[in-house]
Amino acid sequence: MKRVISLLLIAILALTGCGSTGSVKESQAETSGQTTAEQTTSEDTALEEDASSKDDNDASAASQDSADSDASSDILVIYFSRTGEQYTVGVIEKGNTAIVAEMIAEQTGANLFEVLPEDDHYPMTYDALTDVAKQEQAEKARPAYAGELPDLSAYDTIFVGAPVWWGDWPMIMYTVFESNDFSGKTLVPFSTHEGSGLSGFDKKLENACPGATVEKGLAVRGNDAQNAQEKVRDSVSDWLSELGF
Numbered sequence: 001m002k003r004v005i006s007l008l009l010i011a012i013l014a015l016t017g018c019g020s021t022g023s024v025k026e027s028q029a030e031t032s033g034q035t036t037a038e039q040t041t042s043e044d045t046a047l048e049e050d051a052s053s054k055d056d057n058d059a060s061a062a063s064q065d066s067a068d069s070d071a072s073s074d075i076l077v078i079y080f081s082r083t084g085e086q087y088t089v090g091v092i093e094k095g096n097t098a099i100v101a102e103m104i105a106e107q108t109g110a111n112l113f114e115v116l117p118e119d120d121h122y123p124m125t126y127d128a129l130t131d132v133a134k135q136e137q138a139e140k141a142r143p144a145y146a147g148e149l150p151d152l153s154a155y156d157t158i159f160v161g162a163p164v165w166w167g168d169w170p171m172i173m174y175t176v177f178e179s180n181d182f183s184g185k186t187l188v189p190f191s192t193h194e195g196s197g198l199s200g201f202d203k204k205l206e207n208a209c210p211g212a213t214v215e216k217g218l219a220v221r222g223n224d225a226q227n228a229q230e231k232v233r234d235s236v237s238d239w240l241s242e243l244g245f
């Protein structure tokens with residue numbers, strides 16, 4: 001009888017042991033399956049995040065590109081700016097005025113329109129550029145810009161910015177002012193410069209755009225736009241608050 005019981009016990013233990021080993025394997029398999037599932041899920045999430053951040057990027061690129069097509073804001077920033085060699089900052093990849101224009105757009109949700117020359121005859125070296133700009137000013141040239149402004153009926157407030165060139169707006173900006181109807185709009189000028197400040201951009205804008213209301217402008221040092229962006233972001237923000245944005 002003892003022998004029978006012993007044999008039965010051995011058989012039970014053996015069976016239980018097998019079961020337990022099987023269950024560990026299963027549990028490992030489940031765990032590893034779960035981990036894989038979790039990893040897959042978190043990878044999917046990361047991919048979704050990547051995709052959504054890509055969408056965000058696409059959206060922001062689209063919002064810039066679409067400035068001339070669909071108005072997602074009733075505020076527009078029109079600006080002209082040059083890369084290449086600029087005064088005190090060396091060779092730059094993003095223009096000083098472009099940096100300020102983007103800050104305004106960031107803080108107000110405005111759409112951006114960059115004024116680009118139809119025929120980009122502007123030299124990339126500073127001295128040569130100053131010569132061309134001086135000649136354009138002397139001739140009161142009206143260089144053509146590429147494309148068309150967005151439908152202005154969609155915009156109430158339009159920020160307008162450019163570098164000071166020889167104490168004035170670059171002549172291409174007068175082409176923009178004179179070939180579009182800004183009457184009834186609120187225009188807000190801004191400049192980047194290396195000492196001349198706003199250079200009368202406000203009065204000149206008022207004269208060039210009859211019927212528009214011109215608000216207080218902002219002048220930013222080009223060098224600060226490149227090298228002291230927090231400071232510039234704060235001045236932009238203070239100025240926008242003063243204007244009621």
Ligand SMILES: Cc1cc2nc3c(=O)[nH]c(=O)nc-3n(C[C@H](O)[C@H](O)[C@H](O)COP(=O)(O)O)c2cc1C
Pocket residue numbers: 080081082083086087094095096097098126129130131133134162163164165166167168192193194195196197221222223
């Ligand atoms: C053709 C030319 C003329 C300039 N004239 C003046 C000027 O009269 N007063 C001034 O303070 N800065 C002047 N500057 C400096 C620019 O206004 C300054 O570097 C500006 O931030 C350049 O902006 P951007 O990178 O957006 O083109 C001149 C620069 C150039 C290229």
